Amino acid sequence: MRAVTRSGEHVGEWRLRVYADTAEELLAEAARAVARQCGPTGGELGPEQEITVEARDLPTLLVDWLNEMLGRSEIACAAFTEVTVLELTERSLRAAVRGRRVTRWRSSMKAATYHDVEMVRRGARWRASVLLDI
Amino acid sequence: MSRKHPQKRAKGDERLAADLKSNRAECPGKPQFTRADLTRVGPCCYEISREGRPAMLAPARIYADEALLEAMLQGETLNQLANVASLPGVTGCVYGIPDMHSGYGFPVGGVAAMELPHGMVSPGGVGFDINCGVRLISLPITREAAGTGVADLTHELSRAIPSGIGTGGGVELDRSNLNGVLEGGSRFAVERLGLGLPQDIDHTESGGCLAGADAEKVSYRACERGLDQLGTMGSGNHFVEVQVVDHVFDEAAAAAFGLTPGSLCVLIHTGSRGLGHQVCTDYVKLMDARLAAQGIKLPDRQLSCAPASSPEGRDYLAAMACAANFAWANRQAIGHRVRKAVTHLFRKVSGPSVRVVYDVAHNIAKAEEHGGRQVLVHRKGATRAFGPGHPEIPSDYQAVGQPVLIPGSMGTCSYALAGVAGTGELSWASTCHGAGRSLSRTAAKQATTGSDVRRDLEAQGIVVRGASGQGLAEEAPMAYKDVDVVVGAVEAAGLARKVARLRPLGVIKG
Numbered sequence: 002m003r004a005v006t007r008s009g010e011h012v013g014e015w016r017l018r019v020y021a022d023t024a025e026e027l028l029a030e031a032a033r034a035v036a037r038q039c040g041p042t043g044g045e046l047g048p049e050q051e052i053t054v055e056a057r058d059l060p061t062l063l064v065d066w067l068n069e070m071l072g073r074s075e076i077a078c079a080a081f082t083e084v085t086v087l088e089l090t091e092r093s094l095r096a097a098v099r100g101r102r103v104t105r106w107r108s109s110m111k112a113a114t115y116h117d118v119e120m121v122r123r124g125a126r127w128r129a130s131v132l133l134d135i
Numbered sequence: 136m137s138r139k140h141p142q143k144r145a146k147g148d149e150r151l152a153a154d155l156k157s158n159r160a161e162c163p164g165k166p167q168f169t170r171a172d173l174t175r176v177g178p179c180c181y182e183i184s185r186e187g188r189p190a191m192l193a194p195a196r197i198y199a200d201e202a203l204l205e206a207m208l209q210g211e212t213l214n215q216l217a218n219v220a221s222l223p224g225v226t227g228c229v230y231g232i233p234d235m236h237s238g239y240g241f242p243v244g245g246v247a248a249m250e251l252p253h254g255m256v257s258p259g260g261v262g263f264d265i266n267c268g269v270r271l272i273s274l275p276i277t278r279e280a281a282g283t284g285v286a287d288l289t290h291e292l293s294r295a296i297p298s299g300i301g302t303g304g305g306v307e308l309d310r311s312n313l314n315g316v317l318e319g320g321s322r323f324a325v326e327r328l329g330l331g332l333p334q335d336i337d338h339t340e341s342g343g344c345l346a347g348a349d350a351e352k353v354s355y356r357a358c359e360r361g362l363d364q365l366g367t368m369g370s371g372n373h374f375v376e377v378q379v380v381d382h383v384f385d386e387a388a389a390a391a392f393g394l395t396p397g398s399l400c401v402l403i404h405t406g407s408r409g410l411g412h413q414v415c416t417d418y419v420k421l422m423d424a425r426l427a428a429q430g431i432k433l434p435d436r437q438l439s440c441a442p443a444s445s446p447e448g449r450d451y452l453a454a455m456a457c458a459a460n461f462a463w464a465n466r467q468a469i470g471h472r473v474r475k476a477v478t479h480l481f482r483k484v485s486g487p488s489v490r491v492v493y494d495v496a497h498n499i500a501k502a503e504e505h506g507g508r509q510v511l512v513h514r515k516g517a518t519r520a521f522g523p524g525h526p527e528i529p530s531d532y533q534a535v536g537q538p539v540l541i542p543g544s545m546g547t548c549s550y551a552l553a554g555v556a557g558t559g560e561l562s563w564a565s566t567c568h569g570a571g572r573s574l575s576r577t578a579a580k581q582a583t584t585g586s587d588v589r590r591d592l593e594a595q596g597i598v599v600r601g602a603s604g605q606g607l608a609e610e611a612p613m614a615y616k617d618v619d620v621v622v623g624a625v626e627a628a629g630l631a632r633k634v635a636r637l638r639p640l641g642v643i644k645g
Contacts, residue, residue, distance in 0.1 A: 010575050012210065012236050013243055057424065068416050075409045076359050078300050106300040107603060109371030111263040111412040115423060115436035116239030132239050134263045134412075135371055135576070 002126070004030035011132060015110070019129045025086035027120070027127045028063060028094060032070050032084045035133070036100065039080040040107035046099045047079060055093045060118045062094055063129055067113035070098070078103050109135045168213040173197070173204070179233070179628040183217060190434070191220040193247075197231040198562070198628045203620065206573060207235055215242040218434045222247065224254025224442070226510060230562045232517050233624035234571030234616060238262075240437030243516035243572075246565045249443065251502060251509040255431075256448045257440035258422065258455070260513035262498040263415040265455055266462035267373075267406030268340075269540040270494040271551065271637075272473055273392075274399040276481055278379045278640070281399060284480060286598050289377050289641025291476040292401070293600035296375055296469055298645030299367035299408065306330065306365040306468050313350075313358055316365065320344030320460030321467040321494075330366075330464070330471040332487060337529050339494040340519065343463035345501070348456035353410070354417050357454075361410030361461055366468035370645035372610055373405045374545070375469065377598075377641035381548060384633040388535040388553045392492050394635045401473050402549055402637065404542050406498065407462035414458045418451040443511055452500070459499055466494055492551070493529075493538035495519065497568035505559040512563045520566040520631045522556035539631050541622060542569050545599070545642045546592050546612040550622050552631040566630040570618035579614035580605065588612075592642065602644035610644070 004026045009016030017034055021027035054069050056062040070081060081100035088095040111134040120129040173181040176196070181204060183195040195216045199207060207213055212235055219241055220229045226248050235244030240259035249255050278285065297304035306328065308316065315323040321343025324330040336343050350358075368375060378400045383389040394400070407414075422439040426432070429441060441447035474489040500513045512519075521528055521537040528537045536553035543549045547570065558564045574582065585604025588611045592599050599607070625631050 008577055010577060012575050013238055013572050015576070061423075065420060068420075072356050072360060072409075072413060072416075075300055076356075103300075106298070106302070107370065107606070108300075109369070112416045114239045114259075115419070115439070118436075134239065 006030060006034040009130065015133045015135050017131050017133060021127050022125065024059065024127050025089050027129055028066060028089065029084040029086050029096070031063060031067060031129060031131070032098070033082050035067055035070055035110065036074065036080040036082045038108045038110060039074055040103045040105045042080050042101035043104045044102050046083065046101055049097050049099050051095065051097050053093065053095045057092060059091060060120045061115070062092070063120045063131055064113045064115055064118055066094055067131065071110060071112060074100070078106060111135065168208065170208060177628070179624045183213065188217070191217055192223070193220045193225045194228050195220050195231065196228045197235070198624060198630060199233050200620065200624045200627070203233050203616065203624055206616070207231065211237040212242050215240070215435070216245055218438060219245055219247045219260070221434060222249065222255045222257060222438065222440060223431065224249040226250045226254065227563070230565065232562065232565060232567045233621045234516070234567040234569055236571045238515065240435050241513070241515040244567065245515050246512065246517045246563050248505070248510040248512045248563050251511050252444040253442050254511060255440035256443040256451055256500055256511060257438055257513060258415045258418040258451055259437045259439060260515050261415065261455060261500050262515050263412045264406040264498055265411035265414060266459035266496045267498045268462060268466065268494060268496040269542050270403040270466040270470055271492040271538070271540050272401045272470055273394060273490050273492050274401065274477055275484055275488040276399050277397045278399055279397060285377055285399070285640050288476065288480055289598045289600055289643060291480055292375055292377070292473060293643045295472045295476050296643065297367045298601065299364055299369050305363050305367045308362055308365055310358065313362060316461055316464045317350040317353060317457035318348045318460065320463045324464040324467040330468045331474070334487070335467060335470065335491045338491040339463060340496055343467060343494065345456040345459045347453055348460050349453035350457055352450045352454040353414060353457045357410050357413035357417065360413050361408065364408040364410065365461070365465055366472065367408060367465070368405045368469065368645045369408055370606065373645055375643040376402045376639045378402055378549060378637040378639050380635050381638035382636040384635065385553065388634040391532055391535045392538055392551060392634060393490055394492065394551060400637055402540070402542060403466050403469050403473070405465060405469065407458040408465065410461050411458035414454045418454065422447055455500065459496065462496070463494065493540060495540050505563060512565070514565055516568045517565045518568045519564060520552070520554035520558060521564050522554045522558060539566055541567060541618065543618040543639070544570055544612045544615040545610060546595060546597060546639065547615070547618050549637045550618065550633060551635045551637065552622070552625070553634050555629065555632055558630055562630050566625050567621055570615040570621055572614055573616045574614040576609040579611050580608045582613060583608050583611050597639050598641040600641070600643045606644055
């Protein structure tokens with residue numbers, strides 16, 4: 002099954018829920034969901050960038066990974082919608098990303114938070130829930 | 136009934152050690168509060184006591200009328216306030232202000248003070264948008280005299296003030312000047328970058344520069360994010376509005392603030408942009424990783440904290456001060472562009488007559504003296520409100536109290552309030568920061584559309600520039616609590632008094 006994202010209700014912020022068959026695809030889809038919020042894109046795909054993030058466990062890795070992508074997106078004014086997780090352990094992630102320039106920046110996302118963050122396997126599927134400050 | 140802080144505190148290491156011991160013993164987890172858990176202790180004031188709740192190290196007081204309280208009882212809001220009361224070193228009461236709603240870690244509209252020097256500092260208690268705040272500028276022009284010039288001014292401001300990322304148009308900084316902004320705030324912006332007038336600084340909270348800033352404590356990533364963002368507004372709930380003074384409640388204070396009925400103003404609402412977001416991200420991560428080593432157990436990881444006297448705590452406070460200074464310089468830079476736009480459009484208006492009424496922060500942690508004690512007051516979505524005679528108030532406002540600026544949402548009024556005496560004992564001299572959201576963005580988009588919002592605003596004679604349809608729907612007035620009710624509760628509770636109401640005429644969104 003394809004990875005899917007859903008928006009959860011929160012009065013002030015954005016609760017992102019992601020479902021996927023693998024932890025790798027879940028993390029990649031979460032990053033794509035954040036990238037899609039940046040705004041319309043144009044031009045050529047930029048060069049591939051390899052990113053490594055380390056954290057103490059998978060939920061922390063999810064938050065730190067999204068914050069890494071938020072910072073990179075803002076500095077480059079780019080939406081990194083091409084995401085492949087190359088290597089994943091309980092404590093580290095290595096990914097390759099490519100993105101296009103955002104023509105009109107619309108994102109009001111400030112950061113991903115640790116508040117009630119979840120990344121777990123339920124049966125054959127992985128699911129994650131993370132709250133982003135907007 | 137006493138409305139003073141109910142606890143007398145032991146000070147220093149002994150107190151912190153006791154808190155940490157209690158903190159280790161139990162965390163409040165997810166208490167679900169009901170109306171029965173709240174005791175009315177004053178006008179628009181309710182208390183959640185510590186009795187039977189050992190994890191709470193301080194009582195929680197909530198300022199609200201019955202309707203606002205009912206809204207707070209839904210969801211996580213009161214749980215989050217109770218969680219704040221479990222932070223080691225917390226002193227007196229923790230407070231929920233009338234616009235309080237659920238956030239992450241701290242509720243938005245939450246106030247807590249920590250004993251210094253050893254109480255906790257929590258980056259989440261400040262938030263990602265460090266020193267998000269409001270600057271009000273009064274213009275020597277009446278709405279009547281301006282005529283169609285209001286629409287022209289709105290248009291000119293939308294051209295002059297970039298929303299931010301990818302649009303260019305901000306103040307170009309090299310690394311040396313960025314460091315100057317981080318450590319010098321508004322004063323550096325005025326004196327070295329030529330952005331505004333010296334008198335602007337006198338009417339800015341803390342003179343637009345928080346002491347203790349150290350640019351070395353700000354990460355390379357944070358600086359990268361800030362380099363091209365000075366003088367930019369951002370998106371979300373940030374805005375610039377052209378407003379008219381619609382009603383004056385307190386003539387003496389309004390006269391002192393320079394707010395006369397029918398005159399125009401510009402309200403700027405923005406903060407420290409990506410630089411501040413990154414500072415918070417960096418230090419939440421750092422403190423979260425070291426909680427176990429510090430012996431701190433938290434009910435919510437986003438409350439991550441460290442003793443203010445620890446290396447992590449000191450570094451965060453130095454970096455937070457930098458981000459706060461960046462935010463003040465940001466509003467200073469935008470205010471400079473407002474002044475230029477006004478004097479360009481209205482040729483008879485001089486630059487100095489375009490006057491900063493005041494500039495206040497509503498996401499910040501500050502060392503303050505209350506009742507002879509030094510405490511670190513965290514205000515997350517709350518505004519400092521010092522009463523008359525306080526030494527930190529500008530000399531021309533000493534008799535009337537600190538101006539407190541409460542932005543409404545598009546189509547609804549904003550307020551200028553004044554601080555009143557004695558609120559140090561009621562709320563750590565804090566009051567609300569806006570109307571506070573009542574609907575999620577998704578719910579707002581389901582309830583209305585951007586084109587409907589635009590049409591409704593235009594029907595009220597409000598010009599809108601720069602907003603996307605989605606952004607308009609998300610920030611629709613119906614998504615917020617009624618600012619009149621919130622401000623009414625503030626006044627009824629004795630946290631501040633109404634001075635003037637400002638009605639929007641032109642809205643610029645990012």
